[in-house]
Amino acid sequence: MIRQPIKYKEDLIIAVFIILASIFNIVETALPRPIPWLRLGLGNIFIISGIIFFGFKAGLIIGISKLIISSLFLGTIFSPAFFMGLTGTLLSIIIMSFTWKYLKKFFSVVGISMLGGVFHNIGQMIVILIIMNFSKALIIQFPIIIFFGTGAGFVIGLITVSFIKKWEAHFHAPPLTR
Amino acid sequence: MYFPEEKNLKLKPGDIILLAFFILFSIVLFLKPFTAKSNDLILEVIKDGKIVYELSLSSSGEWDISDEKVRFRFAILKDKKVTVLDSNCPQQICVKSKMISKPGETIICIPNKIILTIKGKEKTSVDTTTY
Known part of the structure; x- marks a missing residue:
């Protein structure tokens, strides 16, 4: 007997991804870190999964909801940190969706995650540059944020790949079904 | 729901090139x-x-x-390191940052719009300056 793919509602899975992303983000902020602004971004596992499973719109919904929910809980809503996160999230989701849709030949999920990490940090940097009146001292920060963005993106990409494999095995679905 | 093909989950040459490019680019800069x-x-x-x-x-x-809105104090220590002593920003990232001493290192306080950065001295016609 062939097992049929389980029927499910997309909205429900997106909601679960939003909750998981927010929880990971909040818990991660409470963990001790070597440098105050250095984070892995574990919540982004679910944003990337959302983009891959459902496309750009779902990724955007998960990203924005994660940001609003976690900043409500962390008390950083409408602070400079919130707007830095907003630009970073928007820019990284746009870049990741574009790469996944059109440049799939060249980059796997890990590459998309690295691009997302780097462009998230560049998006944040744009807000800092606007707040600080385009000070030249900030240009020095670019190599550092690109370095850590790539590193975090690589690790998150590997975790996402294993998450997608587990998720797929759970549903017993054949590849390329909608 | 679209499940990705197996080949899109494995590392591709493009990923490695991207990783190497970003890492080298950031180290050089x-x-x-x-x-x-x-x-x-x-x-x-x-x-x-x-x-x-x-x-x-x-x-x-x-x-x-400091001024009426901002409270900000910093110190240069005897071993030529710079540290932030006090600030009224909510997350205290500038106070928690490690001390800076090398050219290019920076402490930034975003809520107070303050940047402390170390630079190499530019060439001037004056030989030495005393403070």
Whole structure:
């Protein structure tokens, strides 16, 4: 007997991804870190999964909801940190969706995650540059944020790949079904 | 729901090229400011986009650049390191940052719009300056 793919509602899975992303983000902020602004971004596992499973719109919904929910809980809503996160999230989701849709030949999920990490940090940097009146001292920060963005993106990409494999095995679905 | 094909989950040459490019690019850019001489460094204090202080790292002491909205104090220690003593920003990232001493290192306080950065001294017609 062939097992049929389980029927499910997309909205429900997106909601679960939003909750998981927010929880990971909040818990991660409470963990001790070597440098105050250095984070892995574990919540982004679910944003990337959302983009891959459902496309750009779902990724955007998960990203924005994660940001609003976690900043409500962390008390950083409408602070400079919130707007830095907003630009970073928007820019990284746009870049990741574009790469996944059109440049799939060249980059796997890990590459998309690295691009997302780097462009998230560049998006944040744009807000800092606007707040600080385009000070030249900030240009020095670019190599550092690109370095850590790539590193975090690589690790998150590997975790996402294993998450997608587990998720797929759970549903017993054949590849390329909608 | 679209499940990705197996080949899109495995590492591709493009990923490795991207990783190598970003890492090399950042290391090359990062090492550039370190070519300045380490014995004549200045600390540049930028507030609201304007330079308010240019201090030699050999002049140790405490400075206060507070005004009615902002409370901000920093110090240059005797071993030529710069640290933030006090700030009224909510997350205290500038206070928790590690001390800076090398050219290119920076402490930024976003809520107060303050940047502390270390630079190599630029060439001037003056030989030495005393403070």
